[in-house]
Amino acid sequence: MTDASFSPSEELRDIQGGAIGFLKDHERLLFINFTDAASAKAFLAEIEPTLANGLEVRSFNEAFSENRRHNGDPDALQSTWVNIWLTRSGLTCVGAPGLETFPEEFASSMCGRAALIGDVGASDPSTWQAPFTGGAEPHAAIVLAGDNLADLDARRAKVEDVCARHSVTIVGRQDGDARPSPFRGHEHFGFKDGVSQPDIEKFTKRGKGGTIPPGDVFIGYPDSEGNISGQPVTIPPPAPSAYNPTPVPPPAQPLPDWTRNGSFVVYRKLRQDVAGFNTSMANAAPGIGLTPEQLAAKSVGRWPSGAPMERVPGCPAHIDPALTDPSAETPALLSAEKINAFDFTDDPDGNNVPRGSHIRKTNPRKDVLADGDTSDKHRMVRRGITYGPEFAPGELAYGQTVPDSQDRGLLFINYQSSIARTFEFVQSHWANREDFQMPGDGKDPIISQDNADGIFNVPAHGQVTFARWVTTVGGGYFFSPSLSGLRTLAR
Numbered sequence: 001m002t003d004a005s006f007s008p009s010e011e012l013r014d015i016q017g018g019a020i021g022f023l024k025d026h027e028r029l030l031f032i033n034f035t036d037a038a039s040a041k042a043f044l045a046e047i048e049p050t051l052a053n054g055l056e057v058r059s060f061n062e063a064f065s066e067n068r069r070h071n072g073d074p075d076a077l078q079s080t081w082v083n084i085w086l087t088r089s090g091l092t093c094v095g096a097p098g099l100e101t102f103p104e105e106f107a108s109s110m111c112g113r114a115a116l117i118g119d120v121g122a123s124d125p126s127t128w129q130a131p132f133t134g135g136a137e138p139h140a141a142i143v144l145a146g147d148n149l150a151d152l153d154a155r156r157a158k159v160e161d162v163c164a165r166h167s168v169t170i171v172g173r174q175d176g177d178a179r180p181s182p183f184r185g186h187e188h189f190g191f192k193d194g195v196s197q198p199d200i201e202k203f204t205k206r207g208k209g210g211t212i213p214p215g216d217v218f219i220g221y222p223d224s225e226g227n228i229s230g231q232p233v234t235i236p237p238p239a240p241s242a243y244n245p246t247p248v249p250p251p252a253q254p255l256p257d258w259t260r261n262g263s264f265v266v267y268r269k270l271r272q273d274v275a276g277f278n279t280s281m282a283n284a285a286p287g288i289g290l291t292p293e294q295l296a297a298k299s300v301g302r303w304p305s306g307a308p309m310e311r312v313p314g315c316p317a318h319i320d321p322a323l324t325d326p327s328a329e330t331p332a333l334l335s336a337e338k339i340n341a342f343d344f345t346d347d348p349d350g351n352n353v354p355r356g357s358h359i360r361k362t363n364p365r366k367d368v369l370a371d372g373d374t375s376d377k378h379r380m381v382r383r384g385i386t387y388g389p390e391f392a393p394g395e396l397a398y399g400q401t402v403p404d405s406q407d408r409g410l411l412f413i414n415y416q417s418s419i420a421r422t423f424e425f426v427q428s429h430w431a432n433r434e435d436f437q438m439p440g441d442g443k444d445p446i447i448s449q450d451n452a453d454g455i456f457n458v459p460a461h462g463q464v465t466f467a468r469w470v471t472t473v474g475g476g477y478f479f480s481p482s483l484s485g486l487r488t489l490a491r
Protein backbone atom coordinates (compact mmCIF):
# COMPACT_ATOMS: atom_id res chain seq x y z
CA MET A 1 0.00 0.00 0.00
CA THR A 2 1.21 3.49 -0.78
CA ASP A 3 1.45 6.03 2.00
CA ALA A 4 -0.85 9.07 1.56
CA SER A 5 2.20 11.34 1.56
CA PHE A 6 3.79 9.62 -1.43
CA SER A 7 5.82 11.64 -3.91
CA PRO A 8 4.04 11.53 -7.29
CA SER A 9 7.27 12.23 -9.19
CA GLU A 10 9.09 9.40 -7.47
CA GLU A 11 6.24 7.00 -8.21
CA LEU A 12 6.02 8.19 -11.82
CA ARG A 13 9.68 7.30 -12.26
CA ASP A 14 8.63 3.73 -11.48
CA ILE A 15 5.40 3.64 -13.52
CA GLN A 16 5.53 2.79 -17.23
CA GLY A 17 4.61 5.91 -19.19
CA GLY A 18 1.88 4.46 -21.42
CA ALA A 19 -0.70 4.82 -18.67
CA ILE A 20 0.04 8.55 -18.50
CA GLY A 21 -0.62 8.80 -22.25
CA PHE A 22 1.94 8.63 -25.04
CA LEU A 23 -0.20 10.92 -27.24
CA LYS A 24 1.75 9.93 -30.34
CA ASP A 25 0.62 9.79 -33.97
CA HIS A 26 2.21 6.38 -34.53
CA GLU A 27 2.34 3.18 -32.52
CA ARG A 28 3.81 -0.21 -33.31
CA LEU A 29 2.77 -3.16 -31.18
CA LEU A 30 4.99 -6.22 -31.32
CA PHE A 31 3.40 -9.33 -29.85
CA ILE A 32 6.02 -11.76 -28.59
CA ASN A 33 6.50 -15.22 -27.12
CA PHE A 34 9.36 -16.21 -24.83
CA THR A 35 11.20 -19.51 -25.18
CA ASP A 36 11.76 -20.25 -21.51
CA ALA A 37 12.02 -18.53 -18.15
CA ALA A 38 15.77 -17.96 -18.27
CA SER A 39 15.82 -16.25 -21.67
CA ALA A 40 12.63 -14.31 -20.85
CA LYS A 41 14.26 -12.95 -17.70
CA ALA A 42 17.43 -12.03 -19.60
CA PHE A 43 15.26 -10.24 -22.17
CA LEU A 44 13.34 -8.31 -19.50
CA ALA A 45 16.60 -7.36 -17.77
CA GLU A 46 17.98 -5.91 -20.99
CA ILE A 47 14.85 -4.09 -22.13
CA GLU A 48 13.75 -2.64 -18.77
CA PRO A 49 16.28 0.26 -18.65
CA THR A 50 15.16 1.37 -22.13
CA LEU A 51 11.46 1.71 -21.20
CA ALA A 52 9.76 5.10 -20.88
CA ASN A 53 8.63 6.01 -17.39
CA GLY A 54 5.63 8.14 -16.47
CA LEU A 55 7.66 11.15 -15.41
CA GLU A 56 9.50 11.56 -18.69
CA VAL A 57 6.30 11.01 -20.67
CA ARG A 58 4.40 13.58 -18.59
CA SER A 59 7.25 16.12 -18.79
CA PHE A 60 7.52 15.65 -22.54
CA ASN A 61 3.74 16.07 -23.03
CA GLU A 62 3.76 19.29 -21.00
CA ALA A 63 6.73 20.68 -22.93
CA PHE A 64 5.08 19.68 -26.21
CA SER A 65 1.84 21.52 -25.38
CA GLU A 66 3.75 24.56 -24.17
CA ASN A 67 5.81 24.63 -27.33
CA ARG A 68 2.74 24.33 -29.54
CA ARG A 69 1.02 27.17 -27.68
CA HIS A 70 4.00 29.49 -28.06
CA ASN A 71 5.61 28.44 -31.33
CA GLY A 72 2.80 26.62 -33.12
CA ASP A 73 5.28 24.07 -34.50
CA PRO A 74 4.07 20.56 -33.65
CA ASP A 75 7.28 18.97 -35.01
CA ALA A 76 9.75 20.93 -32.92
CA LEU A 77 9.76 18.35 -30.11
CA GLN A 78 9.75 14.65 -30.86
CA SER A 79 10.30 11.46 -28.91
CA THR A 80 9.97 7.70 -29.21
CA TRP A 81 8.79 5.63 -26.28
CA VAL A 82 8.82 1.91 -25.51
CA ASN A 83 6.76 -0.04 -22.94
CA ILE A 84 5.99 -3.69 -22.29
CA TRP A 85 2.88 -5.51 -21.05
CA LEU A 86 2.62 -9.20 -20.16
CA THR A 87 -0.31 -11.58 -20.30
CA ARG A 88 -1.10 -14.28 -17.81
CA SER A 89 0.76 -16.77 -20.06
CA GLY A 90 3.80 -14.49 -20.20
CA LEU A 91 3.86 -14.01 -16.43
CA THR A 92 3.53 -17.76 -16.01
CA CYS A 93 6.47 -18.32 -18.35
CA VAL A 94 8.74 -15.98 -16.34
CA GLY A 95 7.58 -17.62 -13.10
CA ALA A 96 6.04 -14.44 -11.68
CA PRO A 97 5.58 -14.91 -7.93
CA GLY A 98 2.05 -14.73 -6.52
CA LEU A 99 0.27 -15.11 -9.86
CA GLU A 100 -2.43 -17.18 -8.18
CA THR A 101 -3.63 -14.01 -6.40
CA PHE A 102 -4.39 -12.21 -9.67
CA PRO A 103 -8.08 -11.54 -10.38
CA GLU A 104 -10.27 -14.12 -12.03
CA GLU A 105 -10.82 -12.13 -15.22
CA PHE A 106 -7.08 -11.80 -15.84
CA ALA A 107 -6.59 -15.53 -15.29
CA SER A 108 -9.44 -16.26 -17.74
CA SER A 109 -8.04 -13.92 -20.44
CA MET A 110 -10.22 -11.83 -22.75
CA CYS A 111 -11.20 -14.91 -24.72
CA GLY A 112 -12.39 -16.67 -21.55
CA ARG A 113 -14.64 -13.69 -20.80
CA ALA A 114 -16.11 -13.54 -24.33
CA ALA A 115 -19.64 -14.51 -23.28
CA LEU A 116 -19.70 -11.90 -20.48
CA ILE A 117 -18.43 -9.00 -22.59
CA GLY A 118 -20.49 -9.99 -25.62
CA ASP A 119 -17.73 -11.18 -27.95
CA VAL A 120 -20.04 -13.62 -29.72
CA GLY A 121 -21.24 -14.00 -33.32
CA ALA A 122 -19.09 -11.87 -35.60
CA SER A 123 -16.89 -10.92 -32.62
CA ASP A 124 -16.41 -14.48 -31.38
CA PRO A 125 -12.76 -15.32 -30.59
CA SER A 126 -12.94 -18.12 -33.17
CA THR A 127 -12.94 -15.35 -35.82
CA TRP A 128 -10.02 -13.34 -34.35
CA GLN A 129 -6.87 -12.45 -36.25
CA ALA A 130 -3.33 -13.55 -35.42
CA PRO A 131 -1.76 -13.54 -32.90
CA PHE A 132 -5.10 -13.89 -31.11
CA THR A 133 -6.46 -16.55 -33.48
CA GLY A 134 -9.08 -18.63 -31.75
CA GLY A 135 -8.52 -16.66 -28.54
CA ALA A 136 -4.80 -17.47 -28.27
CA GLU A 137 -2.74 -15.06 -26.17
CA PRO A 138 0.87 -14.10 -26.82
CA HIS A 139 3.22 -13.81 -23.83
CA ALA A 140 3.69 -10.09 -24.08
CA ALA A 141 3.30 -6.93 -26.14
CA ILE A 142 6.04 -4.39 -26.74
CA VAL A 143 4.50 -1.01 -27.39
CA LEU A 144 6.48 1.53 -29.39
CA ALA A 145 5.10 5.03 -29.84
CA GLY A 146 6.59 7.96 -31.69
CA ASP A 147 6.07 11.20 -33.59
CA ASN A 148 8.44 10.39 -36.40
CA LEU A 149 8.15 7.22 -38.48
CA ALA A 150 11.86 6.92 -39.28
CA ASP A 151 12.80 7.18 -35.59
CA LEU A 152 10.07 4.71 -34.70
CA ASP A 153 11.30 2.20 -37.29
CA ALA A 154 14.88 2.57 -36.08
CA ARG A 155 13.78 1.96 -32.49
CA ARG A 156 11.70 -1.04 -33.56
CA ALA A 157 14.72 -2.54 -35.31
CA LYS A 158 16.74 -2.21 -32.09
CA VAL A 159 13.99 -3.87 -30.06
CA GLU A 160 13.72 -6.67 -32.63
CA ASP A 161 17.45 -7.16 -32.27
CA VAL A 162 17.13 -7.56 -28.49
CA CYS A 163 14.29 -10.07 -29.10
CA ALA A 164 16.46 -12.10 -31.49
CA ARG A 165 19.36 -12.21 -29.05
CA HIS A 166 17.12 -13.71 -26.34
CA SER A 167 15.23 -16.21 -28.54
CA VAL A 168 12.07 -14.12 -28.22
CA THR A 169 9.76 -14.77 -31.17
CA ILE A 170 7.71 -11.95 -32.68
CA VAL A 171 4.34 -13.61 -33.34
CA GLY A 172 2.46 -10.56 -34.55
CA ARG A 173 2.73 -6.87 -35.28
CA GLN A 174 -0.01 -4.25 -35.19
CA ASP A 175 0.47 -0.74 -36.48
CA GLY A 176 -1.64 2.13 -35.20
CA ASP A 177 -1.56 5.54 -36.84
CA ALA A 178 -3.50 8.72 -36.30
CA ARG A 179 -5.65 9.67 -39.27
CA PRO A 180 -4.12 12.28 -41.59
CA SER A 181 -5.00 15.95 -41.36
CA PRO A 182 -7.73 17.30 -41.18
CA PHE A 183 -9.00 14.18 -39.37
CA ARG A 184 -6.09 13.83 -36.95
CA GLY A 185 -7.48 12.78 -33.57
CA HIS A 186 -10.74 11.61 -35.15
CA GLU A 187 -11.79 7.95 -35.24
CA HIS A 188 -12.90 6.37 -38.54
CA PHE A 189 -16.62 7.20 -38.20
CA GLY A 190 -15.45 10.80 -38.27
CA PHE A 191 -15.71 11.87 -34.62
CA LYS A 192 -13.04 13.52 -32.50
CA ASP A 193 -11.85 10.96 -29.94
CA GLY A 194 -10.10 11.34 -26.60
CA VAL A 195 -12.17 14.40 -25.70
CA SER A 196 -13.21 13.25 -22.23
CA GLN A 197 -10.29 11.74 -20.32
CA PRO A 198 -10.16 11.73 -16.54
CA ASP A 199 -7.00 12.96 -14.88
CA ILE A 200 -5.29 10.60 -12.45
CA GLU A 201 -5.14 12.42 -9.12
CA LYS A 202 -1.62 13.65 -8.30
CA PHE A 203 -0.25 12.15 -11.53
CA THR A 204 -1.77 14.03 -14.48
CA LYS A 205 -3.24 17.50 -14.87
CA ARG A 206 -4.65 17.78 -18.37
CA GLY A 207 -8.09 19.03 -17.36
CA LYS A 208 -10.02 16.98 -19.93
CA GLY A 209 -12.89 15.66 -17.83
CA GLY A 210 -12.69 15.21 -14.07
CA THR A 211 -10.26 13.34 -11.86
CA ILE A 212 -10.10 9.78 -10.58
CA PRO A 213 -8.07 8.46 -7.64
CA PRO A 214 -4.75 6.77 -8.51
CA GLY A 215 -6.04 3.45 -7.15
CA ASP A 216 -8.52 3.23 -10.05
CA VAL A 217 -5.56 2.94 -12.39
CA PHE A 218 -2.52 1.70 -10.43
CA ILE A 219 -2.06 -1.05 -7.89
CA GLY A 220 -1.38 0.08 -4.31
CA TYR A 221 -3.41 3.29 -3.95
CA PRO A 222 -6.85 4.31 -2.62
CA ASP A 223 -9.55 3.75 -5.26
CA SER A 224 -12.99 5.25 -5.82
CA GLU A 225 -14.68 2.41 -3.93
CA GLY A 226 -12.80 3.30 -0.74
CA ASN A 227 -10.44 0.31 -0.99
CA ILE A 228 -6.73 0.04 -1.72
CA SER A 229 -6.27 -1.41 -5.17
CA GLY A 230 -4.73 -4.87 -5.09
CA GLN A 231 -5.58 -5.38 -1.39
CA PRO A 232 -8.46 -7.41 0.07
CA VAL A 233 -11.44 -5.06 0.21
CA THR A 234 -12.40 -3.14 3.29
CA ILE A 235 -15.73 -2.13 1.74
CA PRO A 236 -17.36 -5.32 0.41
CA PRO A 237 -19.11 -5.43 -2.98
CA PRO A 238 -22.92 -5.27 -3.17
CA ALA A 239 -25.07 -8.40 -3.36
CA PRO A 240 -26.00 -9.48 -6.92
CA SER A 241 -28.98 -7.55 -8.28
CA ALA A 242 -30.82 -7.08 -11.57
CA TYR A 243 -28.61 -4.04 -12.25
CA ASN A 244 -25.37 -5.78 -11.29
CA PRO A 245 -25.77 -9.56 -11.47
CA THR A 246 -22.00 -10.14 -11.31
CA PRO A 247 -20.46 -7.98 -8.55
CA VAL A 248 -16.67 -8.09 -8.61
CA PRO A 249 -15.50 -10.83 -6.23
CA PRO A 250 -13.25 -9.36 -3.53
CA PRO A 251 -9.59 -10.38 -3.73
CA ALA A 252 -8.97 -13.00 -1.05
CA GLN A 253 -5.27 -12.15 -0.76
CA PRO A 254 -3.25 -9.09 -1.61
CA LEU A 255 -1.51 -8.95 -4.95
CA PRO A 256 2.25 -9.51 -4.59
CA ASP A 257 4.47 -6.52 -3.77
CA TRP A 258 6.04 -6.42 -7.23
CA THR A 259 2.64 -5.42 -8.76
CA ARG A 260 2.65 -2.02 -6.98
CA ASN A 261 2.56 0.82 -9.53
CA GLY A 262 1.46 -1.67 -12.18
CA SER A 263 -1.80 -1.51 -14.09
CA PHE A 264 -4.04 -3.91 -15.99
CA VAL A 265 -4.39 -3.17 -19.70
CA VAL A 266 -7.28 -4.04 -21.99
CA TYR A 267 -6.25 -4.17 -25.63
CA ARG A 268 -8.96 -4.69 -28.25
CA LYS A 269 -8.64 -4.51 -31.99
CA LEU A 270 -12.06 -3.14 -32.96
CA ARG A 271 -12.80 -3.11 -36.67
CA GLN A 272 -15.09 -0.35 -37.92
CA ASP A 273 -17.41 -0.77 -40.90
CA VAL A 274 -17.60 2.84 -42.06
CA ALA A 275 -19.76 2.18 -45.14
CA GLY A 276 -22.17 0.16 -43.00
CA PHE A 277 -22.34 2.97 -40.43
CA ASN A 278 -22.99 5.66 -43.08
CA THR A 279 -25.63 3.57 -44.84
CA SER A 280 -27.46 2.78 -41.60
CA MET A 281 -27.56 6.46 -40.67
CA ALA A 282 -28.81 7.43 -44.13
CA ASN A 283 -31.52 4.74 -44.05
CA ALA A 284 -32.74 5.25 -40.48
CA ALA A 285 -32.59 9.03 -40.04
CA PRO A 286 -35.50 10.17 -42.26
CA GLY A 287 -37.90 7.79 -40.48
CA ILE A 288 -37.43 9.69 -37.21
CA GLY A 289 -37.17 13.17 -38.68
CA LEU A 290 -33.40 13.62 -38.46
CA THR A 291 -30.62 14.03 -40.98
CA PRO A 292 -28.01 11.23 -41.12
CA GLU A 293 -25.45 13.58 -39.53
CA GLN A 294 -27.80 14.39 -36.65
CA LEU A 295 -28.55 10.71 -36.02
CA ALA A 296 -24.84 9.87 -36.08
CA ALA A 297 -24.18 12.66 -33.57
CA LYS A 298 -27.07 11.42 -31.38
CA SER A 299 -25.47 7.95 -31.48
CA VAL A 300 -22.16 9.28 -30.18
CA GLY A 301 -23.51 12.14 -28.03
CA ARG A 302 -21.15 14.68 -29.60
CA TRP A 303 -20.76 16.34 -33.00
CA PRO A 304 -17.77 15.27 -35.13
CA SER A 305 -15.77 18.26 -33.82
CA GLY A 306 -16.23 16.94 -30.28
CA ALA A 307 -18.75 19.67 -29.45
CA PRO A 308 -21.14 18.28 -26.84
CA MET A 309 -24.72 17.73 -28.08
CA GLU A 310 -25.75 18.65 -24.56
CA ARG A 311 -24.77 22.24 -25.45
CA VAL A 312 -25.52 22.23 -29.21
CA PRO A 313 -28.54 19.93 -29.27
CA GLY A 314 -30.07 21.11 -32.51
CA CYS A 315 -28.76 22.30 -35.77
CA PRO A 316 -29.55 25.87 -36.88
CA ALA A 317 -31.63 25.85 -40.10
CA HIS A 318 -28.98 27.77 -42.05
CA ILE A 319 -26.32 25.16 -41.31
CA ASP A 320 -26.09 21.97 -43.34
CA PRO A 321 -24.58 19.46 -40.90
CA ALA A 322 -23.33 17.41 -43.86
CA LEU A 323 -21.04 20.31 -44.71
CA THR A 324 -20.39 22.17 -41.46
CA ASP A 325 -20.21 21.12 -37.86
CA PRO A 326 -22.92 23.06 -36.00
CA SER A 327 -20.37 24.02 -33.37
CA ALA A 328 -18.79 26.31 -35.99
CA GLU A 329 -21.30 28.92 -34.74
CA THR A 330 -19.96 28.69 -31.21
CA PRO A 331 -16.30 27.60 -31.42
CA ALA A 332 -15.77 28.47 -27.75
CA LEU A 333 -17.61 25.23 -26.96
CA LEU A 334 -14.53 23.36 -28.08
CA SER A 335 -12.37 25.05 -25.45
CA ALA A 336 -10.96 22.92 -22.63
CA GLU A 337 -13.26 24.70 -20.13
CA LYS A 338 -16.47 24.08 -22.10
CA ILE A 339 -16.08 20.82 -24.00
CA ASN A 340 -16.78 18.67 -20.93
CA ALA A 341 -18.88 21.14 -18.97
CA PHE A 342 -22.07 19.09 -18.77
CA ASP A 343 -23.30 16.31 -16.54
CA PHE A 344 -26.77 15.40 -17.96
CA THR A 345 -28.63 16.70 -14.86
CA ASP A 346 -30.55 19.14 -17.07
CA ASP A 347 -31.37 16.41 -19.62
CA PRO A 348 -32.84 13.52 -17.61
CA ASP A 349 -34.98 12.24 -20.50
CA GLY A 350 -32.16 12.33 -23.01
CA ASN A 351 -33.81 14.83 -25.35
CA ASN A 352 -30.41 16.31 -26.13
CA VAL A 353 -28.12 13.33 -25.56
CA PRO A 354 -29.97 9.99 -25.63
CA ARG A 355 -29.32 7.80 -22.59
CA GLY A 356 -28.32 5.09 -25.09
CA SER A 357 -25.67 7.22 -26.84
CA HIS A 358 -22.06 6.09 -26.65
CA ILE A 359 -20.80 8.82 -24.31
CA ARG A 360 -23.78 8.54 -21.95
CA LYS A 361 -23.60 4.72 -21.85
CA THR A 362 -19.89 4.73 -21.08
CA ASN A 363 -19.94 7.71 -18.68
CA PRO A 364 -23.43 8.58 -17.43
CA ARG A 365 -21.82 11.37 -15.37
CA LYS A 366 -24.31 12.57 -12.72
CA ASP A 367 -27.22 10.37 -13.82
CA VAL A 368 -28.76 8.57 -10.84
CA LEU A 369 -28.00 4.86 -11.23
CA ALA A 370 -29.45 1.75 -9.60
CA ASP A 371 -28.01 0.28 -6.38
CA GLY A 372 -26.45 3.63 -5.44
CA ASP A 373 -23.81 3.11 -8.12
CA THR A 374 -22.06 6.09 -9.67
CA SER A 375 -20.36 6.67 -12.97
CA ASP A 376 -17.21 7.77 -11.13
CA LYS A 377 -16.49 4.18 -10.05
CA HIS A 378 -16.13 2.99 -13.63
CA ARG A 379 -14.23 5.76 -15.43
CA MET A 380 -11.77 4.90 -18.12
CA VAL A 381 -8.26 6.04 -18.89
CA ARG A 382 -8.27 5.46 -22.66
CA ARG A 383 -5.00 5.38 -24.57
CA GLY A 384 -6.04 3.94 -27.95
CA ILE A 385 -5.17 4.87 -31.53
CA THR A 386 -6.77 4.30 -34.92
CA TYR A 387 -5.48 1.71 -37.38
CA GLY A 388 -5.94 0.99 -41.07
CA PRO A 389 -6.40 2.98 -44.27
CA GLU A 390 -8.72 5.91 -44.82
CA PHE A 391 -12.26 5.12 -45.96
CA ALA A 392 -12.76 5.65 -49.68
CA PRO A 393 -16.21 6.87 -50.76
CA GLY A 394 -17.91 4.16 -52.79
CA GLU A 395 -16.63 1.29 -50.66
CA LEU A 396 -19.27 -1.30 -49.88
CA ALA A 397 -20.30 -2.27 -46.35
CA TYR A 398 -18.28 -5.19 -44.98
CA GLY A 399 -19.27 -8.61 -46.20
CA GLN A 400 -17.96 -11.96 -44.97
CA THR A 401 -14.37 -11.18 -45.95
CA VAL A 402 -12.84 -7.80 -45.38
CA PRO A 403 -10.07 -6.86 -47.80
CA ASP A 404 -6.90 -5.50 -46.17
CA SER A 405 -7.54 -2.21 -47.92
CA GLN A 406 -10.74 -1.84 -45.87
CA ASP A 407 -9.55 -3.22 -42.54
CA ARG A 408 -9.69 -0.16 -40.32
CA GLY A 409 -10.77 0.68 -36.83
CA LEU A 410 -9.61 1.45 -33.35
CA LEU A 411 -6.91 -0.17 -31.23
CA PHE A 412 -8.80 0.31 -27.99
CA ILE A 413 -6.38 0.45 -25.05
CA ASN A 414 -7.27 1.32 -21.49
CA TYR A 415 -5.52 1.10 -18.12
CA GLN A 416 -7.14 0.20 -14.80
CA SER A 417 -6.55 -1.49 -11.46
CA SER A 418 -9.58 -3.74 -12.00
CA ILE A 419 -10.64 -4.90 -15.46
CA ALA A 420 -13.84 -6.36 -13.98
CA ARG A 421 -14.91 -3.06 -12.41
CA THR A 422 -13.84 -0.85 -15.30
CA PHE A 423 -13.76 -2.17 -18.87
CA GLU A 424 -15.87 -5.30 -18.33
CA PHE A 425 -18.51 -3.52 -16.27
CA VAL A 426 -18.98 -0.72 -18.78
CA GLN A 427 -19.01 -3.06 -21.79
CA SER A 428 -21.30 -5.73 -20.36
CA HIS A 429 -23.56 -3.93 -17.86
CA TRP A 430 -23.97 -0.61 -19.65
CA ALA A 431 -23.07 -0.69 -23.35
CA ASN A 432 -24.46 -4.12 -24.26
CA ARG A 433 -27.70 -3.80 -22.29
CA GLU A 434 -30.91 -2.54 -23.81
CA ASP A 435 -32.32 -1.71 -20.36
CA PHE A 436 -29.47 0.47 -19.16
CA GLN A 437 -30.26 3.01 -17.90
CA MET A 438 -33.95 2.22 -18.42
CA PRO A 439 -35.87 -0.39 -20.39
CA GLY A 440 -36.06 0.73 -23.99
CA ASP A 441 -33.00 3.03 -23.92
CA GLY A 442 -31.33 0.55 -26.25
CA LYS A 443 -27.78 -0.62 -26.74
CA ASP A 444 -24.74 1.56 -27.25
CA PRO A 445 -24.97 2.04 -31.04
CA ILE A 446 -21.18 2.30 -31.36
CA ILE A 447 -19.77 -0.53 -29.26
CA SER A 448 -22.51 -2.91 -28.11
CA GLN A 449 -21.22 -6.39 -28.80
CA ASP A 450 -23.79 -8.99 -28.04
CA ASN A 451 -25.76 -9.75 -31.21
CA ALA A 452 -26.29 -8.54 -34.73
CA ASP A 453 -28.90 -5.84 -34.19
CA GLY A 454 -29.89 -3.57 -31.34
CA ILE A 455 -32.46 -0.90 -30.73
CA PHE A 456 -31.44 2.68 -30.04
CA ASN A 457 -33.93 5.13 -28.65
CA VAL A 458 -33.72 8.79 -29.65
CA PRO A 459 -36.09 10.62 -27.26
CA ALA A 460 -38.45 13.10 -28.93
CA HIS A 461 -37.83 11.33 -32.26
CA GLY A 462 -38.28 7.57 -32.02
CA GLN A 463 -36.62 4.22 -31.98
CA VAL A 464 -34.32 2.79 -34.64
CA THR A 465 -32.77 -0.64 -35.05
CA PHE A 466 -29.11 -0.70 -35.88
CA ALA A 467 -26.81 -3.43 -37.15
CA ARG A 468 -23.35 -3.76 -35.61
CA TRP A 469 -20.54 -1.82 -37.28
CA VAL A 470 -17.83 -2.48 -34.73
CA THR A 471 -16.54 -6.03 -34.33
CA THR A 472 -13.77 -7.40 -32.14
CA VAL A 473 -11.06 -9.01 -34.28
CA GLY A 474 -8.50 -9.63 -31.54
CA GLY A 475 -7.42 -8.60 -28.10
CA GLY A 476 -6.18 -9.60 -24.72
CA TYR A 477 -5.84 -8.73 -21.06
CA PHE A 478 -2.32 -7.63 -20.10
CA PHE A 479 -0.48 -6.40 -17.04
CA SER A 480 1.81 -3.39 -17.36
CA PRO A 481 4.28 -3.87 -14.46
CA SER A 482 6.17 -1.01 -12.90
CA LEU A 483 9.86 -0.75 -13.78
CA SER A 484 10.83 -2.06 -10.33
CA GLY A 485 8.29 -4.87 -10.84
CA LEU A 486 9.97 -5.78 -14.12
CA ARG A 487 13.34 -5.87 -12.39
CA THR A 488 11.88 -8.29 -9.84
CA LEU A 489 10.49 -10.47 -12.63
CA ALA A 490 13.86 -10.42 -14.38
CA ARG A 491 15.71 -11.66 -11.30
Ligand code: HEM
Pocket residue numbers: 187188189191192193194195196197209270271272300302306358359360362363380409410412423426427431446447470
Ligand atom coordinates in the same frame (compact mmCIF):
# COMPACT_ATOMS: atom_id res chain seq x y z
C1 HEM B 1 -14.43 1.44 -32.51
C2 HEM B 1 -14.85 1.61 -31.28
C3 HEM B 1 -15.05 2.95 -30.64
C4 HEM B 1 -15.30 4.17 -31.19
C5 HEM B 1 -15.45 4.50 -32.66
C6 HEM B 1 -15.41 5.12 -30.12
C7 HEM B 1 -15.65 6.47 -30.29
C8 HEM B 1 -15.76 7.37 -29.27
C9 HEM B 1 -16.00 8.79 -29.43
C10 HEM B 1 -16.15 9.49 -30.77
C11 HEM B 1 -16.07 9.34 -28.21
C12 HEM B 1 -16.36 10.82 -27.88
C13 HEM B 1 -15.14 11.62 -27.68
C14 HEM B 1 -14.47 11.44 -26.35
O1 HEM B 1 -15.01 11.80 -25.31
O2 HEM B 1 -13.37 10.89 -26.35
C15 HEM B 1 -15.87 8.28 -27.24
C16 HEM B 1 -15.87 8.45 -25.88
C17 HEM B 1 -15.75 7.41 -24.99
N1 HEM B 1 -15.63 6.07 -25.27
FE1 HEM B 1 -15.49 5.25 -27.08
N2 HEM B 1 -15.25 4.46 -28.94
C18 HEM B 1 -15.04 3.13 -29.20
C19 HEM B 1 -14.82 2.13 -28.29
C20 HEM B 1 -14.98 2.26 -26.94
C21 HEM B 1 -14.95 1.16 -26.00
C22 HEM B 1 -14.74 -0.31 -26.34
C23 HEM B 1 -15.18 1.70 -24.76
C24 HEM B 1 -15.29 1.00 -23.45
C25 HEM B 1 -15.92 -0.14 -23.25
C26 HEM B 1 -15.29 3.13 -24.93
C27 HEM B 1 -15.45 4.03 -23.91
C28 HEM B 1 -15.54 5.39 -24.09
C29 HEM B 1 -15.59 6.33 -22.98
C30 HEM B 1 -15.48 5.99 -21.50
C31 HEM B 1 -15.72 7.60 -23.55
C32 HEM B 1 -15.79 8.93 -22.81
C33 HEM B 1 -17.21 9.24 -22.39
C34 HEM B 1 -17.25 10.52 -21.58
O3 HEM B 1 -16.54 10.59 -20.60
O4 HEM B 1 -17.98 11.43 -21.98
N3 HEM B 1 -15.20 3.43 -26.26
N4 HEM B 1 -15.68 7.09 -27.92
